Amino acid sequence: MSRAVVVGGGFGGIASAIRLHAKGYEVQLVDRCPNLGGRAQVFEKNGFRFDAGPTVITAPFLFDELFELHGRRREDYVEFKRLDPWYRFQFSDGDIFDYGGEIEDTEAEIARFNSDDVEGYRRLVAHSEKIFDVGFTELSDRPFHKISTMLAQIPALARLKCYRTVWQMVSAHLRHPKLRQAFSVQPLLVGGNPFDTTSIYGLIHFLERRWGIHFAMGGTGALVEGYRRLMEELGIEIKLNATVDKILVEEKKARGVQLDCGALIEADVVVANVDPKHLYGHMLDSSQQTWAAQKKTQYHALSMGLFVLFFGTDREYPEIAHHTIWLGQRYRELLDEIFNSNALPEDFSLYLHRPTATDPSFAPKGCESFYVLAPVPNLNAGIDWKTNGPLLRQRIIGSLSEHMLPDLEKHLVTDFYMTPEDFKKDYLSVGGAGFSVAPLFTQSAWFRFHNKAEGPENLYLVGAGTHPGAGLPGVVSSAKVLDRLVPEVASSPIISAA
Ligand SMILES: Cc1cc2nc3c(=O)[nH]c(=O)nc-3n(C[C@H](O)[C@H](O)[C@H](O)COP(=O)(O)OP(=O)(O)OC[C@H]3O[C@@H](n4cnc5c(N)ncnc54)[C@H](O)[C@@H]3O)c2cc1C
Structure with missing residues (x-):
C-alpha cells in the first residue's frame, strides 16, 4: 500500500487527503491545531459559537465534488443556504x-x-x-x-x-x-x-x-465536520495537536515527516498544506530546495494581517444583514497604510459577520453571535499588539455602537480577539499574514509557490500560498491540481463503499 501524509488540515489539506484516498493512498493527516479546518477553527464561549475564519461559501460545486468522488452527497452531511443579499455595503455617511x-x-x-x-x-x-x-x-x-x-x-x-x-x-x-x-x-x-x-x-x-453566496448551516465548522465524518468513513487517519518539524528527504525524495516530539511518519508522498514560506524557511534545509524557492521565501510580499473580534450580545439586532462590509471615510489611503506603512492606522474598514441572521443555533435564545474583522498591517510592521490590541478592540466596539449596533457596549456579554500574533502562533503563518503571500501579478501562477515542490520529488504544496491562491475556492482547487501531479496507486479501489 502506498502511503501519503498531509501536513496541515486546512481546506487545502482536507481536500488533498480526500483526493489522495481516491487515488488509492493510505492517508494520514497531521495538524497542530486542536480541531480540523485550519483557519476555519470553531470557538465556543459562554453558549455562543463563532466560526474563526471563512464564512462566505462561493462555487459550492467545489465542495460537493469531494463527497461525490467517494459516492456521497454533500447534502447528507451539511446544508448550504443561498443568502440574499450576498453582502450589504454600508458607507460612513450611512448610505x-x-x-x-x-x-x-x-x-x-x-x-x-x-x-x-x-x-x-x-x-x-x-x-x-x-x-x-x-x-x-x-x-x-x-x-x-x-x-x-x-x-x-x-x-x-x-x-x-x-x-x-x-x-x-x-x-x-x-x-x-x-x-x-x-x-x-x-x-x-x-x-x-x-x-x-x-x-x-x-x-x-x-x-x-x-x-x-452561500452559508453552511451550522457554520463553516459544520462543513469541516462533514469532511471529518467523510474522512473517518474512508479510514483517513487524523492526528491533531501535532506539529511537523521537518520533511524527511533521502536521495532527493521526500520520505515522510518528523514531528516536533521526534516521532517519524514515513510516506511515499508528502503534501504540505503549510505556509510555503514556513516550509522552505524551516522545514527543509537550503540544500534541499531550489534557488528560486529560497528567493520567493525571502522576497515574496505577504498579504495583510487581520484583527478579528468575536463577540456575543444579550439582545438581537434583526436589521443587520448576514454579511456587512462597512467602509470608513478613507479608502485608498487607508489601504496604502495597511499594506505599506509600519503603524496601525487610526481608522478602519470592517467586515461584520452575523451568522445568527441565518442560523439562530450560533447563540442562546434572544442573543446574537458576531465577528468583526479589520484588515491591519502584518507583523512586518512591528506593531506592538499587546498595547494596540485592547485599543483597537475599544475603537471598533465604539464605532460599531455608533454606526451599526446601538448600545453595543451595554449588551456585550462575551468577547475575545485574534491579532496577527495569533495567526503566527496558531497556524505558523509567516508574518502573521491572514492569507499567506499577496495576490500580485508577479506572485501569481508560475511566479507563485509551485504545487510541485521546488526541491525534493514526491513533495507537493497546497493551500493559500500556492497556485491558484487564497480563499476557499482557491485552496480547494489547489488540491485538484494534485490530481494531475500525483500518480495513482495501481490496482486500488477508487470508490470506497458507502
Ligand atoms: C478571518 C478570515 C476570514 C476569511 N473569510 C473567508 C471567506 O469568507 N471565504 C473564503 O473563501 N475565504 C475566506 N478566508 C480565506 C480562507 O479561509 C483561507 O484562504 C483558507 O481557509 C486557507 O486554507 P489553507 O488550505 O491554506 O490552510 P489553513 O487554513 O491555513 O490551514 C493550514 C493548517 O496547517 C497547520 N500547520 C501549519 N504548519 C504546520 C506544521 N508544521 N505542522 C502541523 N500543522 C501545521 C496550521 O496550524 C493550520 O491548521 C478567510 C480567512 C480568514 C483568516
Missing part, C-alpha cells in the same frame, strides 16, 4: 448598497447611486466572465510549475488586460466613487490591496454571479 440576488436586483441598487453605471456594471460582469473562463475554468486546477505553461497563457492574460489592477479594471467600467469601492473590495477577501492586485482576481465578480 447602504445591497449586493446580490438576481442581476436586476444589483442593477436597481446601482441605479440608486448612478443610473449611468448600470450599463458599466453589465460590461464589468461581461469582462469578469472572460477572465473567469481563462483564470478559473482553464487554469485554477492546472499545475503551473513549468515556465512554458505561463508563456502559453501570456497572450490570453494580455488580451484580458490582467496587467491592470482590480481597481483599474473596476474604474474603467464604473464612475460612482462608492460603487468603485464596493466592486473593488474583493481582493481583500484573498489578502490583496485592490490597488495592487492583478485583475485576474476580477473573476470573483462572475464567480459570485454564477453560483451566488
Whole structure:
C-alpha cells in the first residue's frame, strides 16, 4: 500500500487527503491545531459559537465534488443556504448598497447611486466572465510549475488586460466613487490591496454571479465536520495537536515527516498544506530546495494581517444583514497604510459577520453571535499588539455602537480577539499574514509557490500560498491540481463503499 501524509488540515489539506484516498493512498493527516479546518477553527464561549475564519461559501460545486468522488452527497452531511443579499455595503455617511440576488436586483441598487453605471456594471460582469473562463475554468486546477505553461497563457492574460489592477479594471467600467469601492473590495477577501492586485482576481465578480453566496448551516465548522465524518468513513487517519518539524528527504525524495516530539511518519508522498514560506524557511534545509524557492521565501510580499473580534450580545439586532462590509471615510489611503506603512492606522474598514441572521443555533435564545474583522498591517510592521490590541478592540466596539449596533457596549456579554500574533502562533503563518503571500501579478501562477515542490520529488504544496491562491475556492482547487501531479496507486479501489 502506498502511503501519503498531509501536513496541515486546512481546506487545502482536507481536500488533498480526500483526493489522495481516491487515488488509492493510505492517508494520514497531521495538524497542530486542536480541531480540523485550519483557519476555519470553531470557538465556543459562554453558549455562543463563532466560526474563526471563512464564512462566505462561493462555487459550492467545489465542495460537493469531494463527497461525490467517494459516492456521497454533500447534502447528507451539511446544508448550504443561498443568502440574499450576498453582502450589504454600508458607507460612513450611512448610505447602504445591497449586493446580490438576481442581476436586476444589483442593477436597481446601482441605479440608486448612478443610473449611468448600470450599463458599466453589465460590461464589468461581461469582462469578469472572460477572465473567469481563462483564470478559473482553464487554469485554477492546472499545475503551473513549468515556465512554458505561463508563456502559453501570456497572450490570453494580455488580451484580458490582467496587467491592470482590480481597481483599474473596476474604474474603467464604473464612475460612482462608492460603487468603485464596493466592486473593488474583493481582493481583500484573498489578502490583496485592490490597488495592487492583478485583475485576474476580477473573476470573483462572475464567480459570485454564477453560483451566488452561500452559508453552511451550522457554520463553516459544520462543513469541516462533514469532511471529518467523510474522512473517518474512508479510514483517513487524523492526528491533531501535532506539529511537523521537518520533511524527511533521502536521495532527493521526500520520505515522510518528523514531528516536533521526534516521532517519524514515513510516506511515499508528502503534501504540505503549510505556509510555503514556513516550509522552505524551516522545514527543509537550503540544500534541499531550489534557488528560486529560497528567493520567493525571502522576497515574496505577504498579504495583510487581520484583527478579528468575536463577540456575543444579550439582545438581537434583526436589521443587520448576514454579511456587512462597512467602509470608513478613507479608502485608498487607508489601504496604502495597511499594506505599506509600519503603524496601525487610526481608522478602519470592517467586515461584520452575523451568522445568527441565518442560523439562530450560533447563540442562546434572544442573543446574537458576531465577528468583526479589520484588515491591519502584518507583523512586518512591528506593531506592538499587546498595547494596540485592547485599543483597537475599544475603537471598533465604539464605532460599531455608533454606526451599526446601538448600545453595543451595554449588551456585550462575551468577547475575545485574534491579532496577527495569533495567526503566527496558531497556524505558523509567516508574518502573521491572514492569507499567506499577496495576490500580485508577479506572485501569481508560475511566479507563485509551485504545487510541485521546488526541491525534493514526491513533495507537493497546497493551500493559500500556492497556485491558484487564497480563499476557499482557491485552496480547494489547489488540491485538484494534485490530481494531475500525483500518480495513482495501481490496482486500488477508487470508490470506497458507502
Ligand atoms: C478571518 C478570515 C476570514 C476569511 N473569510 C473567508 C471567506 O469568507 N471565504 C473564503 O473563501 N475565504 C475566506 N478566508 C480565506 C480562507 O479561509 C483561507 O484562504 C483558507 O481557509 C486557507 O486554507 P489553507 O488550505 O491554506 O490552510 P489553513 O487554513 O491555513 O490551514 C493550514 C493548517 O496547517 C497547520 N500547520 C501549519 N504548519 C504546520 C506544521 N508544521 N505542522 C502541523 N500543522 C501545521 C496550521 O496550524 C493550520 O491548521 C478567510 C480567512 C480568514 C483568516
